Amino acid sequence: MNDQGIRTPGTVLSAESAIPADLASGLPTEKIPLSPQDRSWLLRQIDRWRELGLMGDTQARSILGLYEERWEAQARTQSTAIFVLMAIAALLVSLAVILVVGFNWEAMPKPMKLATLIGSVAGMHGLGLWLRFGKGWNRSSEIAFFFGCLLYGASIWLIAQIFNLDSHYPDGFWWWAWGILPFALCLDTVLIHVLLVSVLSIWVGTEILDSGLFFLFGRVVAFPPPGAYTLPIFVFLPLLWAYRRNEVAAVWLYLPLVVFWAALLPIAWHFTDQVVFFLGALGSLLLLVAELHPENSRFSIPYRLFGLLMLFGVLTPLSFWEFNQHPFFGDKRDGIAALAPAVVLSFIGLAAVAVAFLRGRQPSSELEVSSSQSTMIRLWLPAGLTLAFAAISYLNLWTEGLGFRIGDHRDSPARFTYALFVTLLANVFFIAAAFWIMWLGLREERGFPFAAGVAAFLFWTVLRYIDLFAEFGGMLGAALMFFLCGAVLFGVAIYWHQRKRSRHEP
Amino acid sequence: MNLDSLGRWIRNRQKIVVIAAALFQVGVLSAMTGITTIRHWNAEVHYLRTAPVDPRDLFRGHYVILSYPFSQAWRADGGGLPSDYSGPIFVPLTKAKDGKLSEAGKLLLHPPAEGPYLQGTAQHGNMRFGIEQYFVQEGKGLQFEDAARRRNLIAKVSVPRDGHAMVVDLEIEPGDNLPIEFGRN
Numbered sequence: 001m002n003d004q005g006i007r008t009p010g011t012v013l014s015a016e017s018a019i020p021a022d023l024a025s026g027l028p029t030e031k032i033p034l035s036p037q038d039r040s041w042l043l044r045q046i047d048r049w050r051e052l053g054l055m056g057d058t059q060a061r062s063i064l065g066l067y068e069e070r071w072e073a074q075a076r077t078q079s080t081a082i083f084v085l086m087a088i089a090a091l092l093v094s095l096a097v098i099l100v101v102g103f104n105w106e107a108m109p110k111p112m113k114l115a116t117l118i119g120s121v122a123g124m125h126g127l128g129l130w131l132r133f134g135k136g137w138n139r140s141s142e143i144a145f146f147f148g149c150l151l152y153g154a155s156i157w158l159i160a161q162i163f164n165l166d167s168h169y170p171d172g173f174w175w176w177a178w179g180i181l182p183f184a185l186c187l188d189t190v191l192i193h194v195l196l197v198s199v200l201s202i203w204v205g206t207e208i209l210d211s212g213l214f215f216l217f218g219r220v221v222a223f224p225p226p227g228a229y230t231l232p233i234f235v236f237l238p239l240l241w242a243y244r245r246n247e248v249a250a251v252w253l254y255l256p257l258v259v260f261w262a263a264l265l266p267i268a269w270h271f272t273d274q275v276v277f278f279l280g281a282l283g284s285l286l287l288l289v290a291e292l293h294p295e296n297s298r299f300s301i302p303y304r305l306f307g308l309l310m311l312f313g314v315l316t317p318l319s320f321w322e323f324n325q326h327p328f329f330g331d332k333r334d335g336i337a338a339l340a341p342a343v344v345l346s347f348i349g350l351a352a353v354a355v356a357f358l359r360g361r362q363p364s365s366e367l368e369v370s371s372s373q374s375t376m377i378r379l380w381l382p383a384g385l386t387l388a389f390a391a392i393s394y395l396n397l398w399t400e401g402l403g404f405r406i407g408d409h410r411d412s413p414a415r416f417t418y419a420l421f422v423t424l425l426a427n428v429f430f431i432a433a434a435f436w437i438m439w440l441g442l443r444e445e446r447g448f449p450f451a452a453g454v455a456a457f458l459f460w461t462v463l464r465y466i467d468l469f470a471e472f473g474g475m476l477g478a479a480l481m482f483f484l485c486g487a488v489l490f491g492v493a494i495y496w497h498q499r500k501r502s503r504h505e506p
Numbered sequence: 507m508n509l510d511s512l513g514r515w516i517r518n519r520q521k522i523v524v525i526a527a528a529l530f531q532v533g534v535l536s537a538m539t540g541i542t543t544i545r546h547w548n549a550e551v552h553y554l555r556t557a558p559v560d561p562r563d564l565f566r567g568h569y570v571i572l573s574y575p576f577s578q579a580w581r582a583d584g585g586g587l588p589s590d591y592s593g594p595i596f597v598p599l600t601k602a603k604d605g606k607l608s609e610a611g612k613l614l615l616h617p618p619a620e621g622p623y624l625q626g627t628a629q630h631g632n633m634r635f636g637i638e639q640y641f642v643q644e645g646k647g648l649q650f651e652d653a654a655r656r657r658n659l660i661a662k663v664s665v666p667r668d669g670h671a672m673v674v675d676l677e678i679e680p681g682d683n684l685p686i687e688f689g690r691n
Contacts, residue, residue, distance in 0.1 A: 161641045
């Protein structure tokens with residue numbers, strides 16, 4: 001038995017769950033986790049199958065032997081709870097250490113303070129090494145390493161305090177993250193990843209929003225502006241770890257960080273008027289990445305969720321006439337520099353289309369050779385949206401330039417044409433994206449995406465009721481709109497019903 | 507080496523990687539200590555008149571923000587620099603022959619040919635020289651506030667050859683002094 005209170009896989013637990021030698025040879029060695037509720041259901045079903053003569057005693061024992069027993073599931077849950085409690089305790093103790101040393105006790109000489117800090121980091125990691133490789137207590141060692149990484153970060157700040165160092169403070173978080181990264185890649189749980197993502201989030205935010213100048217190893221660099229450019233390294237390796245270890249939780253942790261960083265980049269480069277197009281393109285790109293995963297993959301869900309949130313978050317303001325007619329004008333740039341964001345978006349869009357084209361030519365699996373049309377729909381909507389945002393970015397820049405030449409750019413003919421075109425396009429994309437999610441739910445036979453698509457469509461009808469029909473169409477116009485929307489949803493419901501019947505009935 | 511083999515390589519050498527990571531952390535902390543100590547080992551010590559306020563840092567406890575007459579020059583008359591300038595700046599220091607306090611020269615965009623100087627960063631009309639904060643024990647900031655009211659607080663600053671200075675100590679002069687005239691070099 002290890003320190004988690006769980007017997008090691010493959011141990012014969014009881015006569016009831018023993019796996020016969022002849023059957024065990026071809027079975028997986030690790031028991032499958034099963035909640036007590038699911039186990040009760042499985043026991044009831046097995047009793048029923050045995051009564052009906054569908055299954056013998058040996059088969060029943062073999063099947064049950066594949067899954068965790070009730071006490072094992074309870075021990076696993078308790079072990080996780082204890083692990084979380086210990087991690088929180090380590091966090092609180094580190095806070096106490098920070099506050100004690102931060103108190104800056106004058107009675108303690110500087111060398112003693114420094115020795116205490118460096119010694120505590122070394123000692124805590126030494127304890128972690130002993131627990132992991134000496135005693136084999138992996139989970140306990142993770143707590144020790146986590147505590148050591150917290151102390152390391154605290155020590156960076158406290159050594160700066162001891163010497164009264166006043167330099168580029170986001171660098172402190174950057175060095176902290178480098179110290180945590182190897183532990184995150186080596187260890188087994190997401191605990192260190194939680195710490196790494198927290199530290200990186202603070203670094204990205206402070207580096208881009210708070211520092212103003214780009215510092216490279218303590219020296220000011222005139223170009224480029226501060227953009228936390230090493231973040232891809234910090235994210236790529238942990239994502240690789242997540243896919244290798246089948247830890248989807250890590251993807252849920254790192255993806256918001258990537259979104260946060262990408263959203264701040266246009267701000268760092270002083271293209272604040274282009275942020276909305278960047279967010280839209282990024283959301284579309286995330287949807288494309290989600291569709292590059294195998295069907296029903298758990299790993300596609302975070303990409304899809306964040307992609308849709310970003311996409312609808314951008315399409316909502318863009319679908320309003322007022323937003324496009326009177327946009328926010330941020331930093332102005334002259335000449336070729338003004339084209340930079342649109343050019344970057346073009347490359348992203350073209351790359352997305354190229355990926356969609358190449359992936360669309362390959363069948364998802366041997367069983368899906370005939371589903372090329374399905375693959376096209378899956379890939380081309382996000383790829384097309386990515387390219388569309390690049391096109392809108394060009395149009396926006398063109399409109400601004402033309403408006404300046406004519407006079408008041410806000411009421412120029414170019415701005416009117418732009419506003420009309422983008423408003424119509426955003427509404428078409430909004431509806432297309434809503435139906436795309438409904439279609440996704442139908443394809444994978446999952447209720448949640450289908451419900452999300454219906455909710456998005458209903459949200460769109462409410463938006464249009466507010467800005468269009470309440471203003472121009474009056475009550476009869478609104479009635480017509482709701483009637484049409486209801487008819488469309490009714491049509492979708494009938495289509496789904498017929499599709500399910502044709503699929504499932506012989 | 508492909509990505510899969512990189513992952514396997516890390517997993518197979520878990521013990522070595524963990525030890526290396528722990529040593530890296532200890533190394534970073536030791537380097538912070540060592541570089542700062544070596545840089546200021548034979549550095550000149552200058553005494554600069556300063557005025558503090560008393561804020562608090564989330565990570566590092568209580569500290570005193572220090573303000574110097576030369577770092578306020580830009581605010582008053584531009585200090586001879588363009589208003590939109592961002593980048594490194596330099597202030598020559600001269601030790602007074604008849605007194606303890608050092609004198610600060612005019613702001614420069616390049617380090618002076620000879621003599622000690624402070625190196626700082628200008629950005630959006632603000633200047634920082636790395637000597638704008640001094641950490642104190644909790645509750646001990648009041649004496650400095652009191653000294654600030656009497657305008658007789660002196661910062662003991664260690665100035666290495668590259669100008670990246672560090673506050674070593676704060677000293678309170680006895681008696682009262684005239685107010686510091688900010689905005690003049």
